[in-house]
Amino acid sequence: MNIQSRTERMAGQETPERKRSGQGDAEMSLICLSDFEAYAKDHLPKATWEYYAAGADDCCTRDDNLLAFKRIRLRPRMLRDVSVTDTKTTVLGTEISCPIGIAPTAFHCLAWPDGEMSTARAAETLNLCYVASTYSTCSVEEIVTAAPDGFRWFQLYVYRDRKLSEQLVHRVEALGFKALVLTVDVPYTGKRRSDIRNNFRLPPHLKVKNFEGVFEEHCGPDNYGVPANTLDPSISWKDIYWLRSLTRLPIIIKGILTKEDAELAVEHGVQGIIVSNHGGRQLDGELATIDALSEIVDAVQGRIEVYIDGGIRTGSDVLKALALGAKCVFIGRPIVWGLAYKGEEGVRGVLQILTDEFRLSMALSGCRNVAEINRNLIQFSKL
Template sequence: MTEINGYQQSDDENHIEVVDLPTLGEEAQKVIPTGGFGYISGGSENDWTEKVNQQAFTHKQIVPRVLSGVDNPSTETSLLGIDTSMPILMTPLAAHGLAHSQGEKDTAKGAAAAGTIMSSSTYSTFSIQDIAAVGNGAPQFFQLYLSKNWDINEAWLSTAVKSGVKAIILTADATVGGYREADIINNFKFPMPMANLENISKNSQNGQGTGIKEIFASAAQKITPDDIKRIADFTKLPVFVKGIQSPEDAMLAIGGGAAGVWISNHGGRQLNGGPASFDVLPAIAKAVGGRVPVIFDSGIRRGSDVFKALASGADMVAIGRPVIYGLALGGAPAVEDVFNHLNMELKTVMQLAGTKNIAEVKEALMTSFNY
């Protein structure tokens, strides 16, 4: 273990046996200190939306196909011309250092080894450039929490461009922090600095010793489609808008120049009482109509969840908490294991559903029945 300001970080580097993603949290809780685990695992208020994110996948059932002549289905796909081994990428999450001493650097290594895309957060433990440097050229995205100060935004974006990221993710659903009761109960404060905040100014707040509410206080409370265009014009990179939960916002994002729509309710960490992301996915995907890629996150835990999301209109899905739990248990090798296990489950479902590739998954038949 590594200790920083009294906080114990795992520094294990080993492969793990993944039985299923839902139980990874139970094992990781034994390794991650209470405050850090509460921050990673918790939702907002009473966690209702976080819980229904996973339950919503029971609202659709996959119709098995047994005479379709499929064997050895392929999960390879592409996003904005980026080839990946699977339709599963890393969602941006703050402060991976809460789980492991190598934080986002190990997450990036694990995602690269699995053949998929790493997304790093503005509020990462390590800097944009340090995360990019360990990826061995594998594709990475940078997620922007828009600051009220555009000089700061442009500094982060310039660094991201110079570091070779392939796209910018504008998170639009965190203009204030959700009311996260676990953090209050645990009196949680970030024990380590956030490198991107620290690099802006040595005299500014670097994240250490603060809670997420204080950090979000510097975030822009007003985000409009004009901000999408401004980011795209400045970086000359594709911009995904993350936090979309309605067809209306999807249309506004595309109208503002978004190159992709990212359907997410922040893993149930923002507006408690909002719908499960899976339940709003079909209507949003229908409104988008294939004009731009649709990425989906919030609640993915099984290969069948991935299948259902793709069959409901997503082009790729993103996962967060299970990867961080793997990171705590075994660093970069375990991150790779988490991605590969979920992809293995997806291949199994594809075989049983008679779909030989991701294009066929997107056309797969599903039915609805409330059990």
Template sequence: MVTLDDYYTAARSLVEPAAWDYIDGGSGDETTLRENLAGYRRYRLRPRVLVDVSRCDMRTTLLGSPVALPIAVAPTGFHGLVTSEAESACARAAGEVGALMVVSTFATTRLEDVARAARGPLWMQLYVFRDRTVSEDLVKRAEAVGYRALVVTVDAPVRGRRVRDLRNAFALPPGLAPANFPDIPADGSSAELAAQLARHIDPAFSWDDLAWLRSLTRLPIVLKGVLTAEDAAHAAELGVAAIVVSNHGGRQLDGSVTALDALPEVVSAVAGRCEVLVDGGVRRGSDALVALALGARAVLVGRPVLWGMAVSAAEGARDVLSILGAELETAMALCGRTDLASVDASLLRPASHRPC
């Protein structure tokens, strides 16, 4: 296994087909899902030469937490679909390579157990439930066991129409459930999974509710799912700590702008008032370099980590993150950039550009 594509091919043969469609699929015609990948091909790198690149430093901080590389694990639900070690394996793997992990609300391992397994910093992803006491409890539990930020997913007030899941009437297999909410029925005897979860997530959650969320915790708040300068500027005005530019991996609004295309306007709109991260479509270390050059502080990867876990649990996840890190380090060296501070927009030009 030397590339993420190698892990993709191996994982596809190992994961049950309906579960694979849940992981691999997007919404609608999956146009945005494909465009997330294609977006990185619209840029070319401009390498500088005769630079001492005997050492490239990829270290940075994410909301004050030191990390060894600007690549984090995105929140993805139900890791138990690909390995019995589930989110605990992922947390160990991320920590071993010095990466941050964002743990999903819909993990198949209790957030306390993930924290015990972790060897690095954790953020907690949050959906706000119609029953606000459920979300309040989750926030307090996360803060109590050392999670360092709340990542509020804001692009899913209703669930996108994920055609593959609808055709499969996808439900979790018997014995697998959202571990943080034991009262939510979600097994093979239940109705289609999306319908179950939609009953619990609050579609009325709005900007006005951020004050309520802040009242619950001292943890910094991150908004995940911002794609416009208008929303980014408003978030910064309200004092959010960070934004994740994201279209939910192409799983929500098909036809939406890609996160990479939205990244420059978001970075410009926040003007340094909060940190900006991006997810969606990163499959090579050079992809991460493109995003960093456009102003992201770090990239998040989701599906590839699940591919690695499907092949060999924590070892596979660790290898996926290590491959991306090694590719990023190589790309930085070949571009003559020795640290992240030296990575900027001068590194890029549009693929269609033709000099005079």
């Protein structure tokens, strides 16, 4: 495929339809992910914006996720005949159009009325992996109905009442989800100061739909839509065996940042790791994900797949992550920005821009396909 994208071809073209709708200037100005971020910040309610944007404590880790990518430089190769490029890859044996997926993020209906259903449709259209959150404001059944042919994984927490987790596992397996993504970095919720100051709560018309009817009699304090102290802080590596006993689905662990835990993940029979610090929303001051990636890739030695989230904002960020050994990257906050702009169309726009930028970065670095991306492409800056 020629590297010139649809976005580039449309740049500078003001169609009659756009002129009549008055949307031309706004649409043409959204040419990178930071433009969608600015739009979302201007148009979402303050408490909603700060919920999505929040990091823990001083937000050092949230911000370092972005800055760490800027410390990596590319070493492009020339005269490589990049007239045809291919962004396709596989995750757990399933082909996707590009090594970019949608990370599990909560409460999409805060940004757009049909929330996760729009997200699922966008992922299905572009043939990308969507990891649906336990804390969705649409149920897993609604997500599947909205995008029946989509490629989906499900993100899972372990609760003190293990039956809640078991029931979710059985539901999503029956619905055709292809993997479980166990989030392991939330034995307790990090301190997000803006949410505390705003007394953040879901508005009355929204619920954590996967638990609809479960907590109706609860009248005490809640924590992001479920009763406080619902998560199980006693979760340990032995619970991987418990989870494996419930399902035949592959298990991916999300929240690993060290080679020691990566080695334990392999020992306990998981099929993948998402290198993640929860978008900087849990332990402030921990490693940026891109800084942790290499040691984890080296630790697993190709025995399982390694993915990454956190701080990916450009196509060159995707290229850098793949050069360091990630099989696929997952993006979270930019998806919500796209929803805030125009629902499904906005999410498609965010994903298409990132895909187009990745293709261009590949070509300008001398890579014709994903298999040609390797560590020789990068150098760490001393900045």
